[in-house]
Amino acid sequence: MTVVESPAVRLTVDGRAITAAPGQLLIAACEQAGVYIPHFCYHPRMRSVGMCRMCLVEVDTGRGPALQPSCMLPVSEGMVVETASDAAARAQDGVLEFLLLNHPLDCPVCDKGGECPLQDQTMAYGPGESRFTEEKRHFAKPIPISDLILLDRERCILCDRCTRFADEVAGEPLIGFQDRGSHTQVNTFPEAPFDSYFSGNTVQICPVGALTARPYRFKARPWDISETISTYPNAMGDRVSVHASRNQILRLQGVDSEAVNHGWLSDRDRFSFEAVHSPNRLREPMLRDESSGEMQAVSWSSALSLAAAAIREAVDAHGASSVAILGGAGLCAEDQYAWVKLVKGIVGTDNVDARMGDGLWADLLCALPRASVADACHPGGAVLLISGDLREEFGTLYLRLRHALLNDDVALVELTPLETSLSSLASVSLRARPGDTALLTEAMLSPQRGESVAGVPTKALAAVASMLKRRPLTVLLGRTSLAESPAAVERAAILLARKFPQARFLPLLRRGGTVGALDVGMAPGLLPGRVTLASASDWYRSAWGAAPEARGLGTEEVLQAAAAGKIKTLVLLGADPVVDFPYSRLASEGLSAVSTLISVDLFNTASVRRADIVLPAAGFGEREGTHVNVEGRATAVTAQVTPPGVARRDWQIAAELARLLGGDLGISSPRDAWEELARLSPLHSGASWEALRTDLDGVLLQAPPPADGEPLRPEALRLADLEPPEAAVVPFDGYSFRLVADRTVYDGGTVVGNCPSLAAKARPGRLRLNVADYERLGVGGDGAVVVTSSAGSLVATAKPDDRVPPAVAALAQNTAGGDPRLLLSPGDAVCEVRIEAASLT
Amino acid sequence: MARLSEANVRLALEIIGRYPRPRSALIPVLHIAQAQDGYVSSDAMRHVAELVGTTPSEVLSTCSFYEMFKRSRPGAYQLNICRGISCFLRGADDLIERATERLGIPLGGTAPHCPVSLEAVECVAACTEAPCAQVNYRYFGPLGASELDELIDGLEAGRLAELPPHGVLSTVLQSPSPDRLAGPSMPEDSGPPAWWERRQERETGKEAG
Amino acid sequence: MARFERRKPTPAEGLEDLIVTSRRHSPDGHTLEGYLRSGGYEAIRLALGRSPADVIAEVKAASLLGRGGAGFPAGVKWGFCPPGVWPRYLVVNGDESEPGTYKDRLLMETDPHQLLEGCLIAAYAVGASQCFLYVRGEMALAQERLATALNEAYAAGFVGRDICGSDFCLDIVLHPGAGAYIVGEETALIESLEGKRGMPRLKPPYFPAAIGLYGLPTIVNNVETLSNLPFIVTHGAEAFAARGAPPSAGTRVFAVSGHVRNPGVFEVPFGVTTFREIIYDDRYAGGMMGEAPLKAFIPGGASAPWFFPEHLDLPLDKAKVDAAGSMLGSGAIVVMDETTDIPRACHNLVRFFARESCGKCTPCREGTTWLEQVLERILAGRGSRSDLDMLADICENISPGLRWPPRMTTICPLGPSAVSPISSALERFRSEFEARIPVRKTLAVKAAALR
Numbered sequence A: 001m002t003v004v005e006s007p008a009v010r011l012t013v014d015g016r017a018i019t020a021a022p023g024q025l026l027i028a029a030c031e032q033a034g035v036y037i038p039h040f041c042y043h044p045r046m047r048s049v050g051m052c053r054m055c056l057v058e059v060d061t062g063r064g065p066a067l068q069p070s071c072m073l074p075v076s077e078g079m080v081v082e083t084a085s086d087a088a089a090r091a092q093d094g095v096l097e098f099l100l101l102n103h104p105l106d107c108p109v110c111d112k113g114g115e116c117p118l119q120d121q122t123m124a125y126g127p128g129e130s131r132f133t134e135e136k137r138h139f140a141k142p143i144p145i146s147d148l149i150l151l152d153r154e155r156c157i158l159c160d161r162c163t164r165f166a167d168e169v170a171g172e173p174l175i176g177f178q179d180r181g182s183h184t185q186v187n188t189f190p191e192a193p194f195d196s197y198f199s200g201n202t203v204q205i206c207p208v209g210a211l212t213a214r215p216y217r218f219k220a221r222p223w224d225i226s227e228t229i230s231t232y233p234n235a236m237g238d239r240v241s242v243h244a245s246r247n248q249i250l251r252l253q254g255v256d257s258e259a260v261n262h263g264w265l266s267d268r269d270r271f272s273f274e275a276v277h278s279p280n281r282l283r284e285p286m287l288r289d290e291s292s293g294e295m296q297a298v299s300w301s302s303a304l305s306l307a308a309a310a311i312r313e314a315v316d317a318h319g320a321s322s323v324a325i326l327g328g329a330g331l332c333a334e335d336q337y338a339w340v341k342l343v344k345g346i347v348g349t350d351n352v353d354a355r356m357g358d359g360l361w362a363d364l365l366c367a368l369p370r371a372s373v374a375d376a377c378h379p380g381g382a383v384l385l386i387s388g389d390l391r392e393e394f395g396t397l398y399l400r401l402r403h404a405l406l407n408d409d410v411a412l413v414e415l416t417p418l419e420t421s422l423s424s425l426a427s428v429s430l431r432a433r434p435g436d437t438a439l440l441t442e443a444m445l446s447p448q449r450g451e452s453v454a455g456v457p458t459k460a461l462a463a464v465a466s467m468l469k470r471r472p473l474t475v476l477l478g479r480t481s482l483a484e485s486p487a488a489v490e491r492a493a494i495l496l497a498r499k500f501p502q503a504r505f506l507p508l509l510r511r512g513g514t515v516g517a518l519d520v521g522m523a524p525g526l527l528p529g530r531v532t533l534a535s536a537s538d539w540y541r542s543a544w545g546a547a548p549e550a551r552g553l554g555t556e557e558v559l560q561a562a563a564a565g566k567i568k569t570l571v572l573l574g575a576d577p578v579v580d581f582p583y584s585r586l587a588s589e590g591l592s593a594v595s596t597l598i599s600v601d602l603f604n605t606a607s608v609r610r611a612d613i614v615l616p617a618a619g620f621g622e623r624e625g626t627h628v629n630v631e632g633r634a635t636a637v638t639a640q641v642t643p644p645g646v647a648r649r650d651w652q653i654a655a656e657l658a659r660l661l662g663g664d665l666g667i668s669s670p671r672d673a674w675e676e677l678a679r680l681s682p683l684h685s686g687a688s689w690e691a692l693r694t695d696l697d698g699v700l701l702q703a704p705p706p707a708d709g710e711p712l713r714p715e716a717l718r719l720a721d722l723e724p725p726e727a728a729v730v731p732f733d734g735y736s737f738r739l740v741a742d743r744t745v746y747d748g749g750t751v752v753g754n755c756p757s758l759a760a761k762a763r764p765g766r767l768r769l770n771v772a773d774y775e776r777l778g779v780g781g782d783g784a785v786v787v788t789s790s791a792g793s794l795v796a797t798a799k800p801d802d803r804v805p806p807a808v809a810a811l812a813q814n815t816a817g818g819d820p821r822l823l824l825s826p827g828d829a830v831c832e833v834r835i836e837a838a839s840l841t
Numbered sequence B: 001m002a003r004l005s006e007a008n009v010r011l012a013l014e015i016i017g018r019y020p021r022p023r024s025a026l027i028p029v030l031h032i033a034q035a036q037d038g039y040v041s042s043d044a045m046r047h048v049a050e051l052v053g054t055t056p057s058e059v060l061s062t063c064s065f066y067e068m069f070k071r072s073r074p075g076a077y078q079l080n081i082c083r084g085i086s087c088f089l090r091g092a093d094d095l096i097e098r099a100t101e102r103l104g105i106p107l108g109g110t111a112p113h114c115p116v117s118l119e120a121v122e123c124v125a126a127c128t129e130a131p132c133a134q135v136n137y138r139y140f141g142p143l144g145a146s147e148l149d150e151l152i153d154g155l156e157a158g159r160l161a162e163l164p165p166h167g168v169l170s171t172v173l174q175s176p177s178p179d180r181l182a183g184p185s186m187p188e189d190s191g192p193p194a195w196w197e198r199r200q201e202r203e204t205g206k207e208a209g
Numbered sequence C: 001m002a003r004f005e006r007r008k009p010t011p012a013e014g015l016e017d018l019i020v021t022s023r024r025h026s027p028d029g030h031t032l033e034g035y036l037r038s039g040g041y042e043a044i045r046l047a048l049g050r051s052p053a054d055v056i057a058e059v060k061a062a063s064l065l066g067r068g069g070a071g072f073p074a075g076v077k078w079g080f081c082p083p084g085v086w087p088r089y090l091v092v093n094g095d096e097s098e099p100g101t102y103k104d105r106l107l108m109e110t111d112p113h114q115l116l117e118g119c120l121i122a123a124y125a126v127g128a129s130q131c132f133l134y135v136r137g138e139m140a141l142a143q144e145r146l147a148t149a150l151n152e153a154y155a156a157g158f159v160g161r162d163i164c165g166s167d168f169c170l171d172i173v174l175h176p177g178a179g180a181y182i183v184g185e186e187t188a189l190i191e192s193l194e195g196k197r198g199m200p201r202l203k204p205p206y207f208p209a210a211i212g213l214y215g216l217p218t219i220v221n222n223v224e225t226l227s228n229l230p231f232i233v234t235h236g237a238e239a240f241a242a243r244g245a246p247p248s249a250g251t252r253v254f255a256v257s258g259h260v261r262n263p264g265v266f267e268v269p270f271g272v273t274t275f276r277e278i279i280y281d282d283r284y285a286g287g288m289m290g291e292a293p294l295k296a297f298i299p300g301g302a303s304a305p306w307f308f309p310e311h312l313d314l315p316l317d318k319a320k321v322d323a324a325g326s327m328l329g330s331g332a333i334v335v336m337d338e339t340t341d342i343p344r345a346c347h348n349l350v351r352f353f354a355r356e357s358c359g360k361c362t363p364c365r366e367g368t369t370w371l372e373q374v375l376e377r378i379l380a381g382r383g384s385r386s387d388l389d390m391l392a393d394i395c396e397n398i399s400p401g402l403r404w405p406p407r408m409t410t411i412c413p414l415g416p417s418a419v420s421p422i423s424s425a426l427e428r429f430r431s432e433f434e435a436r437i438p439v440r441k442t443l444a445v446k447a448a449a450l451r
């Protein structure tokens, strides 16, 4: 039988002929055709349950009209639908009256008042006044169901949205219906709160004011709020709607972008707006007083001219390579471009790196065929996961992939050192010991003899190999751990790409715009458009007037050079190497050794505290531009509020410095910057400023094939030009443990730390050990252990954890539970540690 | 108050093993918890969640849907007087009133000095013996005033010792010997049963022959 | 002590006419020995000698209408399993909770092996590889009898692997419920069997035969339906049909309760015996309990619209009762005499549905409770005249058109079932409700209007 593309279904809605996709739900088909059907329980991203009965319409499929819930009914050919007939209207009126019986009429003090579907639909469809004279149902008024969320059961209309979200979408059925009939309530198990990284979504999808989030409660009335669509600057580039009033951001809501986040947000991001208005924000430029060492506020003009002078002096005395710029991952693409143009085109140094030493080989990421999230979730595909736990690091990607694994026949193969939150849904989980990723990849790609390779059974490897042959492959490529050289992962990627030329790669670098930064050349040896300095310097030299002569230094090399006295002026663009760079000692030494340290930042971070010149920048919600996510998708970022104090936008700072250095960026707005970028970089050329502002899904950046007669553009990096790096294989000795330095959502990071609601959730990290290992070590009741590596040692609290395989020890980075970086030394392929129970003396 | 005893865990695991999905055994396993303690405690729900592989919240969600599961300890005897339509027509309301007076407790209550908890329940499928009642899910009826008094006297005096304690339903458990079991039929086994296939083959063979 | 005795057989219950209750009064009818002595487990041997398709054809020919309530032909339902989708499950609905209904418990307690044999036959016919026997939680004795019977049958090779020495295998799992009427609805039963709250699924698409337990084809049949199968296989479709008036073929078991002299459970030819006979005949319920004549009766369980004296001569026939605007439902006849306080009876029934609503659909969850509250207020003498119209109007919003079978704004018929007693009672006995409404209130309103 040949597969025939199924034709559109034709049906009649309110007398009008419409078409719909086969299998589409009637309610969605109507909405698409501009006919709105009132509903409460239906949510396009969740399974229909047909509970509220609000969406009843009259449907005739040839056997006479009958009331049917349009949220449960797929369209069928010839269906005749009346959405507003007497019978349908009466049913809808009736349902509304029933819903309002027990619903408190406290709209004036309800957070949802003014934006409440129940209120709106009562106005539009409702009976007007209540005939209900009995006593309403009573429950204790709002009860906390977690640190962040409160539940008012009297307002709840039992639509099953929050509970379905928890179960179906987040996979954490911690809230549910309890009791029965008219006593039904939503609640948690006693003393088992709804602790989910995604709990805020339930507040967003609650159609009434039953669920409220502490960070927003009673802050504003909906009618005071202005609302703009923007992009949250995380790795996924989640689309958000920013709600602000009186120059304050009050709330973020997920926007349903088909390509990106499907409306969801992680709590970490949703509630991070608190940081925007934190009292700890930097408000004015500051300068270190030579004699006292104290910071003093100064004017922008003196701060900037001192900064420009420091740069100029370094260049004059020691050459452009004595200047370096680290960071920039958190900026908009326009800001990044402005800085790249300043540094590479005007200052003339190539010592630029947006990665903090925790990324991957920039050239490789630019050269690998890029996957989209949709590729990873494509029905029938296979996903190879080489990274940390998505749930901890890439919240909405985790939700999307989870959905695809459960519903769309996507097969997951994990190549991770620890069990992850997706392991239970994986087809195969290969537990790769730190350092063995490349080894296992090679073993997977060619038939193996023997029982096992690096502790992994050959059978499992063979199963993976055969699956990858049958299914289109997407590789999610990130760092599994800081305590492991990236070479193993990079080598694995090239081997995979060579074996499977159709495979696509989604680079998972955690810091928001890192991948987008690489796209505009924010790394040594690169220029805007995923092109190398070698191939494109002429092109940019003719556009900018200058370009670096030679490939510069990456973050680790910059810090080494700085420690050796070779970097005189170092600019940190929202970067905090003291906390983020894997080798803390090197970071400290480097920052101390430079003559002038300039920090452009939002907060007084550990690195900012060492700066000589501090320039306050505008952050999320305060700047306009474009965000580029890990897929290379560009989406609009909009400004709702003004920056605190006299803080400025990053591109402005760059433009001003350029002027003081005797140059001209030629950029007087983000739009200028984007348009210049789109003109020069073929990769960016397909995305017009307007298109970015109208398309919810933004534009996936792709270089179009060169048109005839066009000037020859620089060619993008090709995989064929790259050689797989050697990945040292460290023999496993069986005596020591291998360290995994991973990530957790609520860590000691700046954003979490400056959001009161989130900071409370940060917990000290524990040294997680396999249960058997834990028991064998004879750890005392307080769990205290001493962990020692060749680089140093630390005291931590150990805890048994089944998700950790034997002979591996895991400790999250950047928490109060101990800094795993103390154990790392540059250049080591893996970090082997000894663990001893600390004596209680 | 308690998790399941070792013997009950064994029993629970045996029951869970009969189903294609562990969660399907939730209600039978909650009955084991109720038989053990006379009610379903929070600890038991946590334990049951572990056994069937779900969250305590989901266990509570299911548990609280069903009338029979008590979440606080009732008396040794759960006296349920039927108030379904057939019993109602034959005087159930009077019977209920008499029981509340005799026991000195409201419906849903447990008498402080006596081992009885009283409830009025919907039809218990003994309509032809109306009005009737159940004590620990054993039937009594038809009950006139004097029979009710006699029943309550008996309960108070502990004269109905042959009644199993609250929570114990069947005193006989299904316990097939393992070598007789066909085993659960897993949703993943996407083919028909072996015997079915053989028979289909035989049928088609017959037709052809 | 009042632990009740079952009534001795009446002459009418001549054993030769009985199909499913023939062992009811035999002291050891529930044991394997007793069952084997009276021809037990012969039917499954016969069935195994025939092809599954043959067995389905026989059951279809017998016109065995489902005895759980809806009365759908069992053989036809079995044919709805989508071809090529496996495994298939068989689920026995032994949740009997409809007020007035008492027959499945009797069959499970007194003839458990007959039910097990019925399960074997049905599973063989449809190709089911596992059977779940869902028994109402409150029926401890039925569970005990079935557990014992299963243990005996497993040991004797009638259930489990290699049944009767053939290659046919079937595990039957005894599954107690825990008290929820709605779980009798087949899709709710399946949810419950998956360890969830017993909330019905919407049909379509969730017709169990296509998408049932674990999303797989599942045949749900009532205890009485299945208990008929051994007879049909042994004696053939014709002998079965001959007992009734096809398509109401065979016999049906009715429980007659309420204001009758001899409340009882009677197996009678289906479609032949009339209501008058079963209520008044001495062989059955023996007439009214006291002096008062019959006022109304419920012909098929609490959900069914009521019948009145003029309906007495209708035969107990599915089509005729349906045509008269009610249903035989679960085989429960509840008789009310002239002394019956209709508003209270009505309240009793509505309260049942309000209490048993699963809470999924807004109209049922909120509407039935509201109906109960309004009736309660009327009974307490705090009603107003407009309440009666409002009751009817609330009913309309749950079940538009107030007809039987109901149109529904809900997922399952439970919500609309609460409407039956109200519309029956209001239509016939409106004055009894009006009599409960204090006059003063109306006057006071009028007085206020005059001022």
Ligand SMILES: Cc1cc2nc3c(=O)[nH]c(=O)nc-3n(C[C@H](O)[C@H](O)[C@H](O)COP(=O)(O)O)c2cc1C
Pocket (backbone or CB within 6 Å): C065, C066, C067, C068, C069, C070, C071, C072, C074, C093, C094, C095, C096, C097, C098, C181, C182, C183, C184, C185, C186, C187, C220, C221, C222, C223, C225, C226, C412, C413, C414
């Ligand atoms: C609210 C409701 C309650 C029901 N309760 C029962 C019941 O207790 N026992 C039963 O066999 N069927 C009950 N049914 C009918 C079942 O849904 C189903 O039709 C029946 O089990 C099918 O078996 P049958 O075809 O053998 O009759 C109920 C239906 C509804 C809507």
Ligand code: SF4
Pocket (backbone or CB within 6 Å): C182, C199, C200, C356, C357, C358, C359, C360, C361, C362, C364, C365, C410, C411, C412, C413, C414, C415, C416
């Ligand atoms: S009608 Fe009532 S019982 Fe049936 S599904 Fe809806 S709420 Fe549940």
Ligand code: FES
Pocket (backbone or CB within 6 Å): A038, A039, A040, A041, A042, A049, A050, A051, A052, A053, A054, A055, A056, A069, A070, A071, A072
């Ligand atoms: S939206 Fe269809 S029933 Fe709720």
